[in-house]
Amino acid sequence: MSYTLDQLHIGQKACFEKTICEADIQAFCGISGDVNPVHVSDTAAKASVFGKRVAHGILVSGLTSTVLGMQLPGPGTIYLGQEMRFKAPVYIGDTIRAEVEVIEINREKKIAKLRTTSFNQNDKAVIEGIATVRPPEQA
Numbered sequence: 001m002s003y004t005l006d007q008l009h010i011g012q013k014a015c016f017e018k019t020i021c022e023a024d025i026q027a028f029c030g031i032s033g034d035v036n037p038v039h040v041s042d043t044a045a046k047a048s049v050f051g052k053r054v055a056h057g058i059l060v061s062g063l064t065s066t067v068l069g070m071q072l073p074g075p076g077t078i079y080l081g082q083e084m085r086f087k088a089p090v091y092i093g094d095t096i097r098a099e100v101e102v103i104e105i106n107r108e109k110k111i112a113k114l115r116t117t118s119f120n121q122n123d124k125a126v127i128e129g130i131a132t133v134r135p136p137e138q139a
Contacts, residue, residue: 013100053092
C-alpha cells in the first residue's frame with residue numbers, strides 16, 4: 001500500500017526489522033567497494049575502537065529506505081534527502097528495527113518529513129535522523 005500526501009498524518013509510523021549477517025556485509029562490500037578492514041577483518045576490527053567487526057553505517061541506514069519506499073509513504077515515494085547521525089555500532093548478528101514517523105507535512109511543496117530511528121535488539125538507537133520525501137501522487 002502507498003499513502004499519498006493527503007493520506008499522511010502527523011504521528012503515523014511504520015517499521016522494518018532485519019538481522020545483519022555476514023552475507024549482507026560481503027554483498028555491500030561488493031556493491032560499494034568499501035572494504036574497510038573494520039568491516040571485513042576480525043584482526044583489524046579487534047584492534048579498533050569497536051573491538052569486533054561492524055556493519056557499514058550506510059548499509060544499516062538502507063533499512064530506512066525500505067520503510068519509506070515500501071510502507072510509509074510506500075511505493076512511488078521519492079526520497080529527497082536524509083540527515084542522520086550514527087549513534088552506536090551495529091555488529092554482525094544484531095537485529096535492527098528501522099522506524100519512521102511522520103513529523104511534518106507541507107502540502108504546498110508536496111513533501112513530508114519523517115523522523116528516522118534505527119534500534120538494535122536492545123532498543124538502543126544506532127542511527128537517528130530526519131528524511132524528506134515526496135509521497136506518491138496516487139495510492
